[in-house]
Amino acid sequence: MVAEAMKEALEDTPNLSIKDIDNHVCSYFSDHFEQQLAFSWIPNDYLGLAPKPVFRVENGGAGPGTAIRTAWALVASGLSDICLVSGFEKQGEVSSAKANEFIALASDTDFDFPVGGYYTGYYAAMEARHMYLYGETEEDLAMIAVKNRNYSLDNPYAQWPLECGGKRITVDDVLSSRLIAWPLKVLDCCLLSEGASVIVLASQKYAKKITDTPIWITGVGLGSDMMRPGDRPDNPGFHGMFPAEARTYPKHAMKPREPYPEMTNFGACKVAARTAYKMAGIKNPLKQVDIVEIHDAYDSSELQTYEDLDFCRRGQGKTLIREGQTYVDGDIPVNVSGGLEGFGHPVGSTAIGQTVELFWQMRQEIGKKHKSDATQVKGAEVGLNHSHAGTGTAISVMIMKR
């Protein structure tokens, strides 16, 4: 899978040669799915990269975003001129129930997992509280699932079209799909996937030798939060950091000691976004960012993430989707690749694959790469990639510019 992605990168970039790559950062999530430790060594030698330095970056679901940030740091520091970032995952070797159990091993296995917890359950509990505070409905969430899944129908790299037979879905399809963890139904959730992707990062000097149309990384950020979501409502770590978000806590609910992010939002995302925005000189992301790829492991987390990325105020995520602002022709198109619900979620590859989609978008190549240019955001200059782990335990944000 990694070799197929690399082959396409080489075909698209005639001036790039594997022998010029001097470092390799590899991302995969689980040692359990493939029963292979130190798996980054396999694609490294398979691609013919040995004896170049290789290592794995692992940070849960934010592994791929963290890998890109690590590679960026290698290049920015001068340790590498041309660095390969690869990512892959194979989740299909075990049943869905076992796969969910494997993924749940990234949650607390002493307290949260043994009572029957797993990620959809944790996210559902967080969304149930977000709904209770801010009043979005199951229909609002379903609109996001419909948006992402239907956009994926035009993407030949996406998984959902194969599963649904290319048929568009409606809000009613989502609402009537099987309950997984209230309020989330199966169509509110991402896919279990197999897949791989690669990107190549190069210093300014080398980038121009490789391509006439490079895309520049102008900001990177990474944040973290408590591993157990139950440790967040009173966590002193966020004290006083985001007073505006804390003030939006509605009066009808019992207010915890730290009203933001508590169990309804992702503080790690806010930290990552503010860091990346500052580095990239972005003051108003809604106006200054043209296209976004979010880690929509659940449509609920896409809605919550709108708020944590400062696209709107806390509690206004529902307004953004109701007004259609995150559609391809909206103010800030989100997940027009299909996202994790449509494109797929091969965890270690996810944010790298989404970066590839942003790269094509910003080079105006969607018409060439997809079945049509229906999801091409015309003139996209600034892109945002978001990579997310745990219950929001580690989150990266990256800003790219044409």
Place this chain on the structure above:
Amino acid sequence: MSEMEPDKIIKEKKPDSKWSDWGRLGKWNVVGYKIIEGNKGPRSDKLQRARYMLVNRPWDVMYEHSYGLVSRFFEALMEKKLVGTKCPKCGDVFCPPRAHCWRNKCKLAETEWIEMPMHGILHCFTVLGFAGEAFLSDLPFILAYVRVEGANTLIAGRLVGMNPEDVECDMKVNIKFVEHPSGNPMDIYFVPEGPPLNRRSAEEKARMRAQLEPIRAWVKEKFKK
């Protein structure tokens, strides 16, 4: 400096002998296979066919896991007591417990054990219609995060004794013990303290009930319950 003493067993319940072959049975042998013709290629519009061999390999492990410095919490569960920890410097209370305080200025102060009250507030919840393999036969069940009174952390567990459509955030719950605790967070469960708050509309309740019907049927069929 005294010499390190070997570990001393204070109390032990050996696993049933049925578990003793656990590691040996799943020994990574090929116990089945399939040869298939499948797809190859990254784009769904340009797929080629290819032949693959798939093998079935069982693999499993028996762990001996230490609860470390919060062992007392689990030992207390076996005595049907709910305990937590308290930072002697800032007074924050942890249930689930932390052996060291989380506050930077307390510089990882060691916490002290305290007994916790058997009631609290349900912070948030979900009704599970799918789960990890080990829990499928329990479906559907209510998973809740509860703030035990006085605690600064929330504990996860099951809520029983209430229809899922009546469960709401911020409601009061009591904490109960199972009859035979085993040193597992499942030894405690939550029950509502009073009648439903009834903030959810009749329409919303009906929708939740309808979502759960097929789950109950699926579990009944799959596990012949």
